[in-house]
Amino acid sequence: MVKKNKELEVAFLGGVGEIGKNMTAIKYANDILLIDCGSTFPSMDDTPGIDLIIPDFSFVKENLDKIKGIVITHGHEDHIGGIPYLLQECGNIPVFGSSLAIALIKHKLTEKKINMPKLNVVKGGDKKNIGVFGVEFINVTHSILGAFALSITTPAGVVFHTGDYKIDYTPVDGESIDLGRIADIGNSGVTLMLGESTNIEKKGTTISEKEVGITLQRIVESNPDKRIIIATFASNVNRVQQIINICEKVGRKVAFDGRSMVNISEMAKKLNILDYKDNTVVPIEEIKGIEPSKLCIISTGSQGEPMSALTRMANGEDKEVVIGEQDVVAISSQPIPGNEKAVYTLINNLYRRGAKVLYGSLEQLHVSGHACQDELKLMLSLVKPKYFIPVHGEYRHLKKHEELALSMGIPKENIKLVDIGNKIVIKKKSIQFSDSIEAGEVYVDGNSNVDSLVLRDRKQLSTDGVVILLLNINVENRQLTSVDILTRGIVFDEEFLEEMKILTEDTFATSSYKNESERGGLKNNLKRKISRVILNKLKQRPMVLPLLIEQIKEKSEDEE
Numbered sequence: 001m002v003k004k005n006k007e008l009e010v011a012f013l014g015g016v017g018e019i020g021k022n023m024t025a026i027k028y029a030n031d032i033l034l035i036d037c038g039s040t041f042p043s044m045d046d047t048p049g050i051d052l053i054i055p056d057f058s059f060v061k062e063n064l065d066k067i068k069g070i071v072i073t074h075g076h077e078d079h080i081g082g083i084p085y086l087l088q089e090c091g092n093i094p095v096f097g098s099s100l101a102i103a104l105i106k107h108k109l110t111e112k113k114i115n116m117p118k119l120n121v122v123k124g125g126d127k128k129n130i131g132v133f134g135v136e137f138i139n140v141t142h143s144i145l146g147a148f149a150l151s152i153t154t155p156a157g158v159v160f161h162t163g164d165y166k167i168d169y170t171p172v173d174g175e176s177i178d179l180g181r182i183a184d185i186g187n188s189g190v191t192l193m194l195g196e197s198t199n200i201e202k203k204g205t206t207i208s209e210k211e212v213g214i215t216l217q218r219i220v221e222s223n224p225d226k227r228i229i230i231a232t233f234a235s236n237v238n239r240v241q242q243i244i245n246i247c248e249k250v251g252r253k254v255a256f257d258g259r260s261m262v263n264i265s266e267m268a269k270k271l272n273i274l275d276y277k278d279n280t281v282v283p284i285e286e287i288k289g290i291e292p293s294k295l296c297i298i299s300t301g302s303q304g305e306p307m308s309a310l311t312r313m314a315n316g317e318d319k320e321v322v323i324g325e326q327d328v329v330a331i332s333s334q335p336i337p338g339n340e341k342a343v344y345t346l347i348n349n350l351y352r353r354g355a356k357v358l359y360g361s362l363e364q365l366h367v368s369g370h371a372c373q374d375e376l377k378l379m380l381s382l383v384k385p386k387y388f389i390p391v392h393g394e395y396r397h398l399k400k401h402e403e404l405a406l407s408m409g410i411p412k413e414n415i416k417l418v419d420i421g422n423k424i425v426i427k428k429k430s431i432q433f434s435d436s437i438e439a440g441e442v443y444v445d446g447n448s449n450v451d452s453l454v455l456r457d458r459k460q461l462s463t464d465g466v467v468i469l470l471l472n473i474n475v476e477n478r479q480l481t482s483v484d485i486l487t488r489g490i491v492f493d494e495e496f497l498e499e500m501k502i503l504t505e506d507t508f509a510t511s512s513y514k515n516e517s518e519r520g521g522l523k524n525n526l527k528r529k530i531s532r533v534i535l536n537k538l539k540q541r542p543m544v545l546p547l548l549i550e551q552i553k554e555k556s557e558d559e560e
């Protein structure tokens with residue numbers, strides 16, 4: 001009997017057609033390897049009251065016996081934010097990642113009191129056998145330390161995943177992207193490349209992180225009498241290191257403000273990836289006696305996040321830091337699309353308190369962590385994949401990345417543009433779509449998951465309010481004893497309220513009320529009729545909730 005060639009399958013659970021909640025599964029025979037498990041921060045407009053959006057894990061749950069492990073490209077939230085929920089729902093899956101990524105994951109699991117899985121720390125150049133897959137971790141430069149590309153060897157060929165990267169020839173920590181190794185892997189033959197697409201719309205190359213250090217140094221030096229406050233992403237340890245180096249040089253103390261800034265800096269110091277003298281850092285609670293000219297505060301809140309340290313300062317609500325004319329505030333980030341309004345409100349409020357604020361593109365206060373067109377071209381030309389799938393981008397990014405690959409000679413039939421839920425099969429001579437998998441998004445609200453119906457209700461409640469019809473019914477004779485109408489977020493005058501009560505009574509009188517299905521019919525009738533009258537009169541569409549309350553008998557006062 002001829003042994004059938006086994007196929008390589010790649011399923012997309014998140015991170016395609018969107019920037020956020022990255023998650024991919026690679027399957028060969030009876031083994032599955034997961035890559036990343038991220039989350040997305042929700043927007044107030046589309047998803048009111050939601051804390052977090054994570055991938056739908058149905059595919060993982062259905063294939064639990066085949067899952068051999070999850071490899072993490074780096075510790076950003078869009079790559080690790082879903083892990084606590086994955087482990088909670090799917091049990092113990094071994095996790096592989098850089099020391100920083102693993103420390104960040106451990107912190108999340110401890111906070112949520114989730115059983116620790118086997119956490120494996122790997123470094124650039126390491127190779128691990130995970131089921132049938134031989135996974136090599138390759139150093140890349142990005143806006144967080146400990147970022148990897150992955151070369152995954154399977155019996156059906158090599159899959160190369162770029163992870164998030166830029167090509168920084170002068171990295172702050174001296175650990176550059178391992179272009180030599182990537183070229184070697186490319187020369188030995190790569191079957192499929194998954195390439196990140198975030199900055200495909202930008203020409204040229206991304207500026208080195210070192211440039212931000214130069215700008216920050218100039219800001220510190222040209223404001224020798226002022227207190228300096230720099231807001232940036234806590235996970236950008238390289239940038240925090242640069243700020244600390246500048247402060248040590250000019251003799252300023254450093255204080256960290258904001259929960260994640262304090263946590264991650266502490267973590268990074270323990271891992272020896274953040275380095276400073278013992279007397280450089282002072283706790284934020286102890287900054288009182290320090291002269292403005294001798295202090296620099298590194299804080300969270302560069303995106304105007306409502307609960308962050310910088311927002312508290314700008315609103316005059318921070319316990320330790322009172323903003324005034326002695327302050328220069330540098331916002332070392334770009335607003336992520338959707339956050340602009342919050343960031344500009346923050347800037348306005350800082351100005352109102354008398355601070356000098358530095359932000360935006362006038363100064364090189366921030367550089368991206370993602371590859372621009374020339375870097376994307378270099379990566380494709382080194383890896384030289386047979387098949388190519390652009391990832392980590394909205395549809396337009398993926399489309400543009402396809403165009404770039406076409407311009408470099410990859411044939412159209414060898415490129416696939418994918419969506420969440422798609423599965424790709426690589427056969428001996430082709431790459432094809434196969435049956436879709438169950439996938440999508442799950443909304444996390446506090447400790448529970450909610451669905452899209454809940455969201456629709458929330459939107460309706462927030463714009464048009466709610467009308468509750470309480471029908472008190474005597475269950476013995478099936479007669480309506482009274483109707484109460486409660487409203488929230490919408491106002492009825494006395495006359496209209498009476499009209500609604502009469503309509504409710506009439507509707508009840510003309511309906512049958514015997515079994516479950518008739519009761520359902522009555523409720524629907526009430527919803528429809530009342531909604532229509534409200535729409536005609538008040539031009540509003542509140543949620544209408546009829547409640548049928550069956551009373552065994554009328555309660556008399558003394559029974560209570």
Ligand SMILES: [Zn+2]
Pocket residue numbers: 074076142164369
């Ligand atoms: Zn990233």
Ligand SMILES: [Zn+2]
Pocket residue numbers: 076078079164392
């Ligand atoms: Zn990312």
